[in-house]
Amino acid sequence: xxxxxxIPAALSVPEGENLVLNCSFTDSAxxxxxxxRQDPGKGLTSLLLIQSSQxxxxxxRLNASLDKSSGRSTLYIAASQPGDSATYLCAVPxxxxxxxxxxxxxxxTTLQVKP
Amino acid sequence: xxxxxxNPRYLITVTGKKLTVTCSQNMNHEYMSWYRQDPGLGxxxxxxxxxxxxxxxxxxxxxxxxxxxxxxxFPLILESPSPNQTSLYFCASSSDKVLRTDTQYFGPGxxxxxx
Numbered sequence: 160x161x162x163x164x165x166i167p168a169a170l171s172v173p174e175g176e177n178l179v180l181n182c183s184f185t186d187s188a189x190x191x192x193x194x195x196r197q198d199p200g201k202g203l204t205s206l207l208l209i210q211s212s213q214x215x216x217x218x219x220r221l222n223a224s225l226d227k228s229s230g231r232s233t234l235y236i237a238a239s240q241p242g243d244s245a246t247y248l249c250a251v252p253x254x255x256x257x258x259x260x261x262x263x264x265x266x267x268t269t270l271q272v273k274p
Numbered sequence: 275x276x277x278x279x280x281n282p283r284y285l286i287t288v289t290g291k292k293l294t295v296t297c298s299q300n301m302n303h304e305y306m307s308w309y310r311q312d313p314g315l316g317x318x319x320x321x322x323x324x325x326x327x328x329x330x331x332x333x334x335x336x337x338x339x340x341x342x343x344x345x346x347x348f349p350l351i352l353e354s355p356s357p358n359q360t361s362l363y364f365c366a367s368s369s370d371k372v373l374r375t376d377t378q379y380f381g382p383g384x385x386x387x388x389x
Contacts, residue, residue, distance in 0.1 A: 190372070190373065190374040190375075191373070191374070191375075193377055195380075200362075200383070200385065201382060201383065202364060202380045202381055202382040202383045203364065203380040204380075205377045205378075205379075208376075208377050210375075248317075252372065252373035252374070260305050260307060260322055260324070260368060260370075260371050260372060260373055260378075261307065261319045261322065261332060261333075262317070262319075262366075262373065262378055264316050264317045265316070266314075266316050267316070
């Protein structure tokens with residue numbers, strides 16, 4: 160059974176710092192891994208999707224890496240800004256013959272960037 | 275604009291009073307799904323639909339019903355709501371039923387409180 164874990168649960172940094180969010184998964188047989196952003200009381204916004212054949216994806220100040228063999232992904236945020244404050248979730252699709260099109264989510268890392 | 279919409283966004287109701295949360299997508303996606311998000315439990319899939327008239331249970335279907343009469347709409351029905359269904363609900367849709375190549379697009383969420 161696939162399990163997705165994110166550490167730390169919360170992170171507070173001063174503005175301008177580079178930071179790394181971690182995501183680990185127990186079953187390396189994944190199609191892809193996604194990072195989402197969730198603002199308080201709001202929906203989920205897809206940030207980056209990394210296919211299993213890729214090592215990393217970049218979008219602006221965000222860079223996500225994927226190491227399938229070790230079951231890990233990281234989200235790197237460069238030059239953090241107060242507007243980056245949100246909860247970041249990683250997720251992988253349920254894999255295999257019983258696929259229900261379900262995303263399996265980690266618990267999320269709540270990031271606070273202080274001005 | 276491509277989007278998933280949900281209504282209502284906020285709802286406070288009482289135990290036993292039937293309610294429906296609507297979900298609509300304008301991307302012609304075949305696959306749609308409902309999740310609930312609870313503190314400490316993360317996002318869990320309630321029901322999903324692979325196409326019109328095809329629905330199936332997710333991980334936590336008890337107390338919920340769905341229907342898929344049209345491709346764009348996937349309402350969530352609570353016949354007799356109870357306080358343990360107080361949660362943040364998300365509808366999602368995707369063009370890829372197994373999420374191998376594409377992400378799920380999420381609605382803005384419906385915050386439901388059952389007194």
